[in-house]
Amino acid sequence: MVDINSTLLLEVALDLANSLNNSDRFERLLSTIRKAIKCDAVALLGLNGEVLTPLAVQGLARRTMGRRFLINEHPRLAQICSSDAPVRFPSDCNLPDPFDGLLLDREGDLPVHSCLGLPLYSDNHLVGLLTLDSMTSDAYSLISDRTLELIAALSAATLKTALELKALSLSAEHAEQLVKELTQEAFLRDGGELIGESQVMRALRSDIELVAGSDYSVLILGETGVGKELVARTVHRLSSRREKPLVYLNCASLTETLAEAELFGHAKGAFTGADRDRPGKFLLANGGTLFLDEVGELPLSVQGKLLRVLQSGEIQPVGKDAVQHVDVRIVAATNRDLRKEIDSGGFRADLYHRLSVYPLEVPALSKRENDVLLLADYFLERSTRKLGFRQLRLSADASTKLKRYGWPGNVRELEHIISRAALKARKNASLSEIVSLTAAHIEIPDDIAAQPEFEKPVQPPLGVLNLRAATEEYQRDLIKHILIQNDGNWSRAAKSLSMDRGNLVRLAKRLGIYIKKEVVGVN
Numbered sequence: 001m002v003d004i005n006s007t008l009l010l011e012v013a014l015d016l017a018n019s020l021n022n023s024d025r026f027e028r029l030l031s032t033i034r035k036a037i038k039c040d041a042v043a044l045l046g047l048n049g050e051v052l053t054p055l056a057v058q059g060l061a062r063r064t065m066g067r068r069f070l071i072n073e074h075p076r077l078a079q080i081c082s083s084d085a086p087v088r089f090p091s092d093c094n095l096p097d098p099f100d101g102l103l104l105d106r107e108g109d110l111p112v113h114s115c116l117g118l119p120l121y122s123d124n125h126l127v128g129l130l131t132l133d134s135m136t137s138d139a140y141s142l143i144s145d146r147t148l149e150l151i152a153a154l155s156a157a158t159l160k161t162a163l164e165l166k167a168l169s170l171s172a173e174h175a176e177q178l179v180k181e182l183t184q185e186a187f188l189r190d191g192g193e194l195i196g197e198s199q200v201m202r203a204l205r206s207d208i209e210l211v212a213g214s215d216y217s218v219l220i221l222g223e224t225g226v227g228k229e230l231v232a233r234t235v236h237r238l239s240s241r242r243e244k245p246l247v248y249l250n251c252a253s254l255t256e257t258l259a260e261a262e263l264f265g266h267a268k269g270a271f272t273g274a275d276r277d278r279p280g281k282f283l284l285a286n287g288g289t290l291f292l293d294e295v296g297e298l299p300l301s302v303q304g305k306l307l308r309v310l311q312s313g314e315i316q317p318v319g320k321d322a323v324q325h326v327d328v329r330i331v332a333a334t335n336r337d338l339r340k341e342i343d344s345g346g347f348r349a350d351l352y353h354r355l356s357v358y359p360l361e362v363p364a365l366s367k368r369e370n371d372v373l374l375l376a377d378y379f380l381e382r383s384t385r386k387l388g389f390r391q392l393r394l395s396a397d398a399s400t401k402l403k404r405y406g407w408p409g410n411v412r413e414l415e416h417i418i419s420r421a422a423l424k425a426r427k428n429a430s431l432s433e434i435v436s437l438t439a440a441h442i443e444i445p446d447d448i449a450a451q452p453e454f455e456k457p458v459q460p461p462l463g464v465l466n467l468r469a470a471t472e473e474y475q476r477d478l479i480k481h482i483l484i485q486n487d488g489n490w491s492r493a494a495k496s497l498s499m500d501r502g503n504l505v506r507l508a509k510r511l512g513i514y515i516k517k518e519v520v521g522v523n
């Protein structure tokens with residue numbers, strides 16, 4: 001049996017007391033473990049609920065950090081989690097390895113190899129796992145249990161110190177929430193996690209943490225599909241209002257009366273179709289947060305009323321005399337340049353100043369360095385689970401193709417392209433194998449396909465004699481076509497048509513095009 005060298009133990013122990021940041025702390029831990037035990041790959045995973053999140057990896061592709069492992073979908077991880085001692089998997093173990101296909105410099109299946117898992121306990125609670133993979137069979141049989149237990153104890157202590165240090169630097173109110181953040185809890189159940197390690201995304205995350213704790217209004221700016229809604233959800237989740245509702249209102253495509261009724265509620269009979277009293281979004285969000293998406297599209301008259309509510313904290317439902325006090329935090333988002341809108345008279349300057357106490361700019365995906373591959377891996381892991389693959393990975397040519405593209409539709413476009421690629425690959429693949437997505441699976445519009453569709457001739461409708469009907473038919477076809485091409489994304493479709501989004505939505509409505517995100521049909 002082989003025992004661990006005491007100098008290495010000392011190194012880890014000293015690192016615990018050193019003023020390292022957490023990612024350095026984790027990296028040092030893994031380096032020390034690799035000196036103690038020969039292995040080709042090692043990963044430290046933090047546990048949150050049912051999700052294991054990589055906190056540091058060595059010998060595995062960097063993009064592994066974008067993966068989130070649901071315990072019950074990975075039998076090896078489940079076995080380690082349910083054990084209170086190190087688990088050695090025999091070389092001929094046929095349970096799928098969560099890191100299949102992710103080992104650095106190795107294409108394809110993991111050959112017969114040794115795998116070792118250490119559950120990490122702190123105060124009798126499982127806080128994470130350490131996994132080690134070696135290409136040598138039976139690599140771990142000679143390492144004593146005592147050595148493994150010591151490594152597990154030191155790793156658990158490192159994880160615990162990291163969590164505690166993070167918690168100490170925060171107000172007690174947010175500590176618990178942010179400890180979860182440290183292990184990057186995937187907000188899988190209700191909304192998703194903001195993935196990204198680029199400088200700009202780190203800066204955004206720290207701005208979000210800063211502003212979330214206050215009660216200021218937040219204005220989220222950014223192109224379509226960058227993740228503005230996700231940012232809004234994160235602000236709410238990190239705020240003291242998180243136990244209260246987060247209410248969503250899309251301000252586009254609302255007429256003046258509808259916008260007012262949606263925001264402030266209405267009395268029965270206030271207008272045609274108002275067959276009962278209805279509370280508005282402000283009341284529904286009382287105590288919590290109201291997310292006003294596409295706030296730049298709000299009709300001017302309603303902007304004035306919204307401003308008054310923000311100043312007084314009182315709402316007056318349409319058709320009612322009585323006012324009601326509400327306590328609501330506003331988070332608004334827009335992909336428009338509101339300063340330009342102010343200059344052209346489309347947006348009130350006073351409302352802008354009220355909303356943008358704390359602006360958050362979400363960067364375009366093309367500005368996020370290597371985040372494209374990290375996000376691609378995050379979406380791949382989701383497709384792996386949803387479509388029942390054993391493992392999905394990107395081939396080198398697919399990665400290159402993704403890196404080269406400019407991403408005008410940002411993260412949403414990447415998400416759709418990966419989902420479509422996975423679906424395409426599923427047709428001819430055996431789900432029990434590691435499936436590589438190649439460049440051929442990645443359907444990125446080339447220069448010609450990316451041309452706005454309206455520049456291509458659309459056939460005039462045949463057999464229609466009336467000019468107005470013919471024009472409408474033409475408009476209907478064109479809008480449907482452009483919407484489908486843009487995955488049902490109204491903002492992008494409007495951009496392709498050089499139109500204002502609100503006008504496009506209103507026109508589509510008038511033409512009877514069924515309005516729902518991602519689905520395009522005609523009533």
Ligand SMILES: Nc1ncnc2c1ncn2[C@@H]1O[C@H](COP(=O)(O)OP(=O)(O)OP(=O)(O)O)[C@@H](O)[C@H]1O
Nearest residue numbers: 192193194195223224225226227228229230411412
């Ligand atoms: N950093 C991120 N990490 C993980 N997923 C992301 C990230 N950013 C965006 N997404 C995902 O991309 C999709 C688009 O994001 P979202 O709807 O928040 O964008 P948006 O800026 O509000 O778009 P729009 O302007 O069209 O309303 C969502 O499915 C979201 O979960």
